[in-house]
Amino acid sequence: MKNYKKNILITGGAGFIGSHVVRLFVNKYPDYKIYNLDNLTYAGNLQNLTDIETAPNYTFLKGDIVDAGFLQKIFAEYQFDSVIHLAAESHVDRSISNPLEFVITNVVGTVNLLNAAKNLWLSNKQQSPSENLFYHVSTDEVYGSLDNGGFFTETTSYDPQSPYSASKASSDHFVRAYHNTYKLPIVISNCSNNYGPNQFPEKLIPLFINNIRNNKPLPVYGKGENIRDWLYVVDHARAIDDVYHEGKNGETYNIGGFNEWKNIDLIKVVCKVMDKKLGRKEGESEKLISYVTDRAGHDMRYAIDATKINKELGWKPSLQFEEGITKTIDWYMNNQAWLDNVTSGEYQKYYTKQYTS
Ligand code: NAD
């Protein structure tokens, strides 16, 4: 059997960002073994990875990070030397209707993983701590809302405002606590809003693309004046690669797109590109815009200062927004079967059956 240079566990690899991270690592590092652990919730979809599913350095493990016994078993069996942890409940609106689910997955699940890593790495004389890393992928939402200008830096105080961001903030604190208390080698990155292929169509951009193609209303929360900082998902995956390899033990890195958009302005761009794609008259898709009741506790503005990762690791976004959004819309329009599939709910039954033994 081949001796791999690294045995990396990536959690949440069937989801939106995770699938791009898994693809990048599997293709770029044939001498690393990549294990993708995912529970295949509504947001996880192995269709996102069909291009690499037979690669010799890739293995899919279906399982739940909330199941501590299962984690102990797979850590013992596969001897992971590092973890890149992305599995989470990720949608703010769902966290408002069901906060406990977010505590269970995002907090308890993360602590279970920390325990499994700690038990293997800190008690196993064969493993060297310098070769181990627990990389926790987090969000800029932990910093709260920038209502009065400025940018989030790595030293901005935590001030989470939604149940989702509170659960992510809590998981970040646990990761730092394990570093401080047990000397577990860790890094954390906090990223702004991602967009691109394979995002579940409950999030703003894919939801609106899907609704425009189906001539359905576009529900703009409040006045559409909230601001987000958008980053193309492949650029986030590249940043994760850089932080995994070059990030310093115990450090945090902010990742952002230097690309702020007011929701309504971004929505108008999406409408315009979709009009062209669908051969509609300019302004046709904008007619679908429908202002609806605001999200409860809706954060006004997020904006990342990504100077540290740029200066220390040399990372910067590779795509301009105009190029990224056109690529994104092209992808969804060329993969309408994917959209139909993930919105039908049928795909999950099929893939769960096919991939579990
Ligand atoms: P996603 O919802 O698309 O994917 C999450 C994945 O985790 C899914 O494949 C799901 O099946 C899996 N999962 C959920 N619960 C699990 C469990 N109990 N056990 C095993 N697997 C489970 O999420 P995403 O948008 O790709 O986000 C990935 C990570 O990046 C999250 O931690 C999120 O907080 C963070 N993040 C997301 C963004 C963004 O804009 N989407 C920005 C910054 C950070």
Ligand code: DAU
């Ligand atoms: O900032 C990083 C975060 O970005 C990630 O941690 C989250 O996992 C990810 O979901 C995202 O959170 P947001 O809440 O910013 O993303 P969402 O796509 O849900 O919404 C983007 C903006 O659009 C937000 O201001 C709410 C608004 N919106 C969203 C939806 C779904 C609407 O106006 N209408 C909608 O239907």
